[in-house]
Amino acid sequence: MIGRASKKISILGSTGSIGRSTLDIVRNHPDRLKVVALAAHNNWQELLKQIEEFKPLMVALYSEEAAEKLRYALGPRSDLELRTGMEGLLEVASLAEADTLLSAMVGSIGLQPVLEAIEAGKKICLANKETLVVGGELVMAAAQKCEIPIIPVDSENSAIFQCLGEDDLRFVDRLILTASGGPFRERPTTTLDTVTPAEALRHPNWEMGGKITIDSATLMNKGLEVIEAHWLFNVDYDRISVVVHPQSIVHSMIEFTDGSILAQMGLPDMRLPIQYALSFPERWLASCKRTDLTALGMLNFEPPRFDAFPCLKLAYEAGRRGGNLPCLMNAANEVAVDSFLKGRLSFSAIPKVIKETTARLPFSKKVSLASLLADDDSARCEATAMVNRGFGAEPPPTAAASSQKEGARALSRHAK
Ligand SMILES: NC(=O)c1ccc[n+]([C@@H]2O[C@H](COP(=O)([O-])OP(=O)(O)OC[C@H]3O[C@@H](n4cnc5c(N)ncnc54)[C@H](OP(=O)(O)O)[C@@H]3O)[C@@H](O)[C@H]2O)c1
Structure with missing residues (x-):
């Protein structure tokens, strides 16, 4: 059957x-x-x-x-x-x-x-x-x-995948990825340096593993999804935009050349896109709660704060240059996020470590599996050495000690 x-x-x-x-x-x-x-x-x-x-x-x-x-x-x-x-x-x-x-x-x-x-x-x-x-x-x-x-x-790229259907990419003007904006969407830029792991792990809408939750707080997660979307759908970076949507109900959209916009919506529950990936091209009975539109209230959209969250721009730049740069950026980010969670790096120093690491290592346009594995390794070593030398703004000593404990507790809560 x-x-x-x-x-x-x-x-x-x-x-x-x-x-x-x-x-x-x-x-x-x-x-x-x-x-x-x-x-x-x-x-x-x-x-x-x-x-x-x-x-x-x-x-x-x-x-x-x-x-x-x-x-x-x-x-x-x-x-x-x-x-x-x-x-x-x-x-x-x-x-x-x-x-x-x-x-x-x-x-x-x-x-x-x-x-x-x-x-x-x-x-x-x-x-x-x-x-x-x-x-x-x-x-x-x-x-x-x-x-x-x-x-x-990924819910955003699943949304794009679902909206695209059989549509011809020639008629797509741009992909619009939505971002919740994370827990610091409205936090003044000047106070981002004092963010603790426990605060950063408190995502407003999604229950996720520790690393992606921090990536969501820095907006690196959206940057990674922009690069992912580029490869999945073969669309130029100029035609992939990001809009902040704090409710995480619209999971992403595509805009066609005639100005029509298609969106995929649902409650923020990863079981929906996971199930769709498994059931594709079919659709099976829901494994999660259905969306009551009348209970949603307002849906808001706003531009991302590129200056407050430099990781998004770093990811666009790395994606556009291509070659080994996204690999170097990703490895430096993995080290920086881990160091932040351990209380060894401040929140604002995460993009600084990434920028410095990628600047210190040679750029190569041509890649192979072997070269990528070597680049991943070099970037990890470079970023780790940087953190060990105390690069970037230090977390306040008391906050570091307590945030390490809070971070560990919150991590175990999130890695359900
Ligand atoms: N969580 C979400 O809602 C969500 C949404 C979209 C995309 N994603 C993406 O999905 C991926 C997983 O995210 P997550 O939130 O599920 O992470 P997570 O809760 O931290 O889980 C990570 C999983 O990877 C395993 N793992 C880590 N290193 C490994 C290794 N060297 N060998 C074998 N297994 C290893 C871990 O095993 P242990 O438990 O033994 O450590 C754990 O099972 C990430 O790339 C994330 O960006 C997540």
Whole structure:
């Protein structure tokens, strides 16, 4: 029967916010979705629960140490295939029994497994936006060569994907990505230096992992999505704009040449775009609450504050120049965000570390997987050394200590 054939999915990052929401969708649609492989980094306890519930054929933990604990907990009689390290992620990504990979790891670590899955002929549902930011050129070329669809999971790019439908790109004037504006949308620029991790982790609309929540607060998240949109839809940066929409109901829009604008709307719940990526080209019964339009009240739109949040401009610049620059920018951002969460860098120093790191490393227009991995590494080393030297504005000493604790607490709250 059409639509009832079960899709066999592997999930990278199954213990994270997107991973868990994906498993919720599997629970809601057991006749349509079957989990065949799962992977995470450290969280073997959560993975163990997932193994018991979903009975995958293979799992991977990036950390050898965590894998050892999981192996012990599974017991000697378990016949589950357990893998570790990058090799393990690649095996999960290309497992013969799977037809679809949902990539929901955080960071540039997601690039290689996605390339591997494309080569193995898997349909890609992509939440890990860093994959396209770092290796968009390679990934899209591989997907085209292997005739593999890349379906966005990110709510904004899913909205664009849904609005575009079969429409011809010739008639699209611009893509309009919406941004909530994050928790500091209205905060005076002069006070941004004193932002603590706990404040930055308090996103007004979305429950997400720690890294993306900080990216949302700096607007780097929108910058990463702009680059992702460029690769997904093959649209110039001049035709991708960002508008702040504090309610996060309109997930993004496209404007056609005749001035008509199409928007995709819904409550801010990632289960909707995740489910659409899995069900595409079909639509299945909702896994989340439906939108009551009469209860929404006002929907507002305003321009982003480019000067207060320099990361958005940095991402546009990196995207426009292309080559290895988005890779360098992304790696520096990953280090800067991690340092901020640990209380070692102030909020306002995040864009400074990115700018300085990318300025110090050589630009190259031509990229390969090997060159990108090397650039990712160099940028991490450069940014880490910068933070260690105390680059940029220091967080106030007392705030640093307390914000580290608050940050850790808030992180565990967010990584549900
Ligand atoms: N959350 C959202 O609403 C949302 C929306 C749109 C796009 N995204 C994108 O989706 C991705 C995931 O976001 P998230 O919020 O779900 O992040 P998260 O809650 O922090 O989860 C990250 C996941 O990645 C795993 N992971 C990290 N490093 C790994 C490694 N080296 N090897 C294997 N697994 C690794 C983590 O495993 P452990 O738990 O073991 O550490 C965890 O399962 C990000 O790229 C984000 O930008 C997220």
